[in-house]
Structure formats: C-alpha cells, structure tokens
Amino acid sequence: MRVAIIGTGYVGLSTGVCLSEIGHHVTCIDIDEQKIKQLRIGISPIYEPGLEDLLANNIAAERLRFTTSYKEGLELAEIIIIAVGTPQRDDGGADLSYLEKAAKDIAYHLKQNTIVVIKSTVPVGTNEYIKKIMEEHCRKNISFEVVSNPEFLRQGSAIQDTMQADRIIIGSENKEAAEKVREMYSSLNIPVIVTSTRSAELIKYASNAFLASKISFINEIANLCESVGADVIDVAKGMGKDKRIGEAFLYAGIGYGGSCFPKDVKALLHTAQLNKINFSMLEQTIAINNDQQALLVKKALIRFGSVKGKKIALLGLAFKPETDDMREAPSIKIARSLTQLGAEVIAYDPVAINNAKKILGDIIQFASSVHETATNADAIMIVTEWKEFKDLEVASLIKIMKHPIIFDGRNCFNEDRIRACDIIEYYPVGRPAIVKGMDNERTTSL
CATH class of the missing domain: 3.40.50.720 (NAD(P)-binding Rossmann-like Domain)
Incomplete structure (x- = not known):
C-alpha cells in the first residue's frame, strides 16, 4: 500500500x-x-x-x-x-x-x-x-x-x-x-x-487523562504514606495485584511530564468546560501534579532550612528515561526553583543534555557523568529513573559528595542498598527516610 x-x-x-x-x-x-x-x-x-x-x-x-x-x-x-x-x-x-x-x-x-x-x-x-x-x-x-x-x-x-x-x-x-x-x-x-469519529477522538484524551489521574492518585497516597509511616511501594504492589486496578502507572514520584499527559489533560478539561461539564477530577489531577513536581525542593528546604550556596546535583533531566524530550519535564521546575533560592545546580542526563541546554542553559551547569555531577555536592536529587542511575553503587557515590544526602524522586533504590552505607541520609517518595550516622540509624520523614 x-x-x-x-x-x-x-x-x-x-x-x-x-x-x-x-x-x-x-x-x-x-x-x-x-x-x-x-x-x-x-x-x-x-x-x-x-x-x-x-x-x-x-x-x-x-x-x-x-x-x-x-x-x-x-x-x-x-x-x-x-x-x-x-x-x-x-x-x-x-x-x-x-x-x-x-x-x-x-x-x-x-x-x-x-x-x-x-x-x-x-x-x-x-x-x-x-x-x-x-x-x-x-x-x-x-x-x-x-x-x-x-x-x-x-x-x-x-x-x-x-x-x-x-x-x-x-x-x-x-x-x-x-x-x-x-x-x-x-x-x-x-x-x-x-x-464513530467522535468516539475515537475522545478515546485518546480519556485514556491519557485516566492514566494521569492514576499517577496523581498514587502520589497523593505516597504523601499519606509518609505521614503515617507506610511504604507506598508495598501499598501500590498490593493495589496493583487487583485485576480491576492493575499495576501500571502506580509508581509514586515527582509527577508526570512530557508532550502528552499535561497537554491532553488540560485539553480534555477545556472541552468539558466548553460543554459546561464540571470535571473537577481533572482539575485536581493537574493541581496535584503541579504540587508533586515541587516535592524535592520542599524536602530540601525542610532538611537544610535554606539551599542558598548549596551545590545540588540533579541526576536526570528528560521527563522520563529512554527519551531526550524535555517538554513539561519536572527537572525544569526543580532547576528553576533551586536557582531562584540561591542554590548552585549541576545536572547530568545520558541523552537529554542538548535539549536541556536550550531551556536551562543560562541558569545551571551541565556535567558529562554522574561522577562529575556528584563530586562535592551537598545533595543529589534523582529526577529521572535512568537505568544508569538505578544501577549506581550508592556507597561509592556518597564518598565523593560533600554531604551524603540523596533526595530520590523516583524511588530508585531499595532499603538494603541504602542500609549497606555507613553514613547516609536518604529521602525517597512515599517511604520512610533512612538517616544513618556513625553510631546510629533511624527512619524519619520530611
């Protein structure tokens, strides 16, 4: 044909x-x-x-x-x-x-x-x-x-x-x-x-809006987990095994981005408003996602009081792994917020550096490796769950940092890998934080 x-x-x-x-x-x-x-x-x-x-x-x-x-x-x-x-x-x-x-x-x-x-x-x-x-x-x-x-x-x-x-x-x-x-x-x-033609048009928007809402829901559950001492990974696993719910898009983190979900949710909401339909669920999906993209900065402010003069390393810039797309990427809001608060930001991404420079090139620094990014950093923020980051040897990584503090926006590491470190402060999403000093260990939340 x-x-x-x-x-x-x-x-x-x-x-x-x-x-x-x-x-x-x-x-x-x-x-x-x-x-x-x-x-x-x-x-x-x-x-x-x-x-x-x-x-x-x-x-x-x-x-x-x-x-x-x-x-x-x-x-x-x-x-x-x-x-x-x-x-x-x-x-x-x-x-x-x-x-x-x-x-x-x-x-x-x-x-x-x-x-x-x-x-x-x-x-x-x-x-x-x-x-x-x-x-x-x-x-x-x-x-x-x-x-x-x-x-x-x-x-x-x-x-x-x-x-x-x-x-x-x-x-x-x-x-x-x-x-x-x-x-x-x-x-x-x-x-x-x-x-029908109209049903086909609506199927696309309805599908993406539903998935975006599912992400915002699990992120709200994650915030609740942190408050009550539960683990969102276990909660999501227990939910996802229910065939009526399914396991996909139940991964808590710092919100969705990209060229589809943000645009399509807003477009469907716009269509509903034009037709005088009160679709408040979509309004909340958008609001929750906006708040979630600011989560790591909020955690850093609670931990440090102020990030002015702090060197913050961002691992990941693309809105998701296996793409160089920066559209609506959470890294954009995070980088801009940190620099506005006076932090020195250095970032690395396996493939999205060139596209990121077009958006953030005048306000942050860029590195060519994880090692370069993390050296002498006051804290690391994991923004995109690239396999390269998930496979990192955490104990070796924190040795080159000024302070062994990791804010994990994608829950890349399990507890065993964190507890294997002698000294670390690890702040995930929707799970108890782990703080280990020379002679003590405790779980906490921010």
Missing part, C-alpha cells in the same frame, strides 16, 4: 518507519529541509530506541523516503496520515493551526481519491472540521474520507508500542474507509476497534 505521512516528529516518524517495516511504501513529508536532509541519510532527529536501525534498513530497501514536496509525497498515495503537532493554547485548548495548514496543503495538491487519516491528538469534532476545510480547497472531481486513528505511543518505546499495540482505534462513519485503514495494519495482528 502507498502511504504518505505529514510530519516527522515522534508520531509521524515512528509510524512511517513501522509501516515501511511491515511492507508498505511510505513517503514522509515535512517542511523542515534540514530535518529531511538528515532523515534521507538515516539520521534520526529524535532519540528513540531502535528507530535509527529501522530507518536505515527501510531506506535501503526503498520502502521509505522523505521529501519537503507535497506534490511528490502525495503522488498515488492511497492513505495520507496527518501527524503534525497540536500544541496547547494559553486557554488549555489544542492549537489546530498546523493541522489546518496540512489539510489545506493536502487538498491543494491532491490529484486522486484517497483516505486522510488524522493521527494527531485532536478535540472532539476536529475530524469533521478538517473535512470541511479540505472540501473547500479540494478539486471538484476528487473525493476523500477523513478517518480518526489516534496514536497511543510512549516515548522511549514508540516502536514497540506501534508494532505490539494493545489496540488500534479507527473512527469513521464510512465503512469502506475504516476497512481500508484496518487493512493497512492487518499484518500486525492487533485488535481493532471501530467507532
């Missing part, structure tokens, strides 16, 4: 690579000339495990190509997938300007009947709106259908999430168009759910 994809961000590029991998002939279109030049020689502009190998293989097999030309890219395309960004507006709604432009460009260059698939995350009613735009700008003798096909990719596992998805959602009022899109995915053998 001949497929054209508009946009080469996380969603567009991952989708294009995977569709070419299962045998389709895919052309990816993007207006960024430098990005297209890189992609043509197999260099990915984003960090995503496994992506570059598939990229190179399918370019070599001549199933995958890249262009800035709509005329070239849309030629003979049976399915056109729109995967452009829908960033958040100031009022919380989705900015559809990139989508509108893509629709007009497609309509202007389209020369054959086709199916236009909107994979971008969009508010309810957007597919109908885009179809009207295209009808206004398309040639009279061309017919097309617009189908909703939301993505559910997680950064850091986008390839796996495409090739081994839990489900594929197809929203359409046209059975033939829905069947054509189903056929495109058929070799993946993934369950397909066909719904």
